Amino acid sequence: MMQSIAITLALCATICAAAQTRNTPIEAIAYVSGPAQADGSQVKGNVTFTQNDCGQNVHVRVQLEGLKEGKHGFHVHEKGDLSNGCASTGAHYNPDKVDHGGPDHEVRHVGDLGNLEVNSSGVIDITYTDKVISLTGNRGIIGRAVVVHELEDDLGLGDHVDSKKTGNAGGRIGCGVIGVNSDVDEWPCRDGGVGGLRSSLSILAVVVALFLSRSV
Incomplete structure (x- = not known):
């Protein structure tokens, strides 16, 4: 016995x-750049995504310069294709096929990350957490693109024809492909996690x- x-x-x-x-964070990064604007400014910098384990929220750090003062729509787009600049990144990443919304809305695209609010310096360095995007699984954003827009995203609350599609955020002034920035063999979701x-x-x-x- x-x-x-x-x-x-x-x-x-x-x-x-x-x-x-395993307590090994998954990390991804996008190096963002855009075309020179009429005033000579150019959006550039990087966006880092960190997820401590599969199924957990993603920490987003945005470090950009060359932006005009005000709010700028900020999204993950479906394609990591920069062959025609930011224009070839496709639509917002929306695997659930729902309406556009704000980052805290119950209904939103996976890629709806809201607005970047920039002061008169044209520089932004912020860190926040998003509960919808992921770096793995069926909502994984690696290989897709981050896009910064010219105008404020109305979060789907406006009366413009594009409000429920894009937030009427205007042109694309900066973008970058989201790439792996950590050892894939150490990702906890490969052989651990909730499953x-x-x-x-x-x-x-x-x-x-x-x-x-x-x-x-």
């Missing part, structure tokens, strides 16, 4: 250890049931 208990406990320990996800935890707990339940049946 004692030997059976020891074996069962060892199996439980092994399975629980396998169920734990791995559920599988491991299922196996654990079977082991415990077997032990209990033998001890009766």
Whole structure:
């Protein structure tokens, strides 16, 4: 009996250890640039995305310069294609096929990241968290593009014909492809995360049931 208990406990320990996800953040980065504007300014900088584990919120850091004072629509677009500049990045990333909205709206495109609010310096350095985008899975944004727009995004609340599609945010003044910036072999979602935890707990339940049946 004692030997059976020891074996069962060892199996439980092994399975629980396998169920734990590694604390290795997933990181991606987009190097953003745009065409020179009439006043000689040019949008440039980078946007960094960090996700501590699969299924968790994504931390976004935006570091840009060359912007005009005011609010600028900021989105993830569906294609990482810069063959024709920002024009070839396609529409907003919208795998759920829903209306455009704001980042805190219940209904929004995955790529709806709201507005960047820029002061008179033309420089912005902000960090915030988004609960919808992901760096893996069916809402993964790696390989797509970030786009900065000329005008304010009305978050789908305006009466313009494009409000529910694009937020009527005007032209595209800067963009960049979102690329991997961490070791892919260390991504926790490859062999851990919620799915791995559920599988491991299922196996654990079977082991415990077997032990209990033998001890009766």
